[in-house]
Amino acid sequence: MSAAAGPLLTLKVHEALLAARGAGAATLSCSLDLDRSTTTVELRADGWLWDGRQFPYLASCKDRTIYYWLAADADRDAGFEPVSRFTSSLIKLVPTPWGPPTFEINGIKMLPTASVSPYADAERKVGLIAPRGKLILDTCGGLGYFAAWCLRGQAAHVYSYESNPDVVWLRSLNPWSPDNRWLPNSAAALTLATADICQQIVTLQPESVDAILHDPPRFGIAGELYSQVFYDQLARVLKRRGKLFHYTGSPNKLTSGRDVPNEVATRLRRAGFSTQINGDGIVAVKTATV
Numbered sequence: 001m002s003a004a005a006g007p008l009l010t011l012k013v014h015e016a017l018l019a020a021r022g023a024g025a026a027t028l029s030c031s032l033d034l035d036r037s038t039t040t041v042e043l044r045a046d047g048w049l050w051d052g053r054q055f056p057y058l059a060s061c062k063d064r065t066i067y068y069w070l071a072a073d074a075d076r077d078a079g080f081e082p083v084s085r086f087t088s089s090l091i092k093l094v095p096t097p098w099g100p101p102t103f104e105i106n107g108i109k110m111l112p113t114a115s116v117s118p119y120a121d122a123e124r125k126v127g128l129i130a131p132r133g134k135l136i137l138d139t140c141g142g143l144g145y146f147a148a149w150c151l152r153g154q155a156a157h158v159y160s161y162e163s164n165p166d167v168v169w170l171r172s173l174n175p176w177s178p179d180n181r182w183l184p185n186s187a188a189a190l191t192l193a194t195a196d197i198c199q200q201i202v203t204l205q206p207e208s209v210d211a212i213l214h215d216p217p218r219f220g221i222a223g224e225l226y227s228q229v230f231y232d233q234l235a236r237v238l239k240r241r242g243k244l245f246h247y248t249g250s251p252n253k254l255t256s257g258r259d260v261p262n263e264v265a266t267r268l269r270r271a272g273f274s275t276q277i278n279g280d281g282i283v284a285v286k287t288a289t290v
Contacts, residue, residue, distance in 0.1 A: 093173065212238055273286055
């Protein structure tokens, strides 16, 4: 668990705490890090003990919400707060049945969770680019699940970009995001920049990466990340025969009026890639010299 995160609570865990207390149990075995590990807490009438500290039961605990412990400061008392922020948009960490959370921006879910863990989904997709020994560009870092599996797959280095500082803050509280506890020595192999890849990619050297993972928000939110100009830049920085996985989602043509996967494939071919639709994305190989 990230040291900054402390205990994390969901409705499922909080209900288990209350049920165990109600049954007269002295302790409860549960997870306080979104099923990353299991620990034991001591139950009391007015709170529960963990890691030498006492924490209160929540007065109100909502579904689809993760709570983190915020220490007291000069302006407020200590207490549990939702893992969410609102600046230009509402950014929120959301629990899933599998443990690893997803996140939402203004209520729009950013990772697949309908039938698979977002963490396991990232594992499959990272496997498509065979990360071992490679320099990898991770264009839209999100919660870092792509980067985590690249590091597990012994990538030489991952250069990850995330434009939203609130999403980077979510990562600091998410025990499934890559850190040194779960991925020893990962800090040396991961460079995370809080920056817009559309602006930064022009600064990267030609043919400087071996593989690319591109997991942009949906087209209606970030159309620039689906543009011919951007795909030309992806081709420029990727080595010849290098692989790209591009998440597109599976929008319904009848309701959206667009065939986004095939539009993407067409633009990638113009940029010098061969393409193949794979699940909810496209695997592309750079075939042309750019």
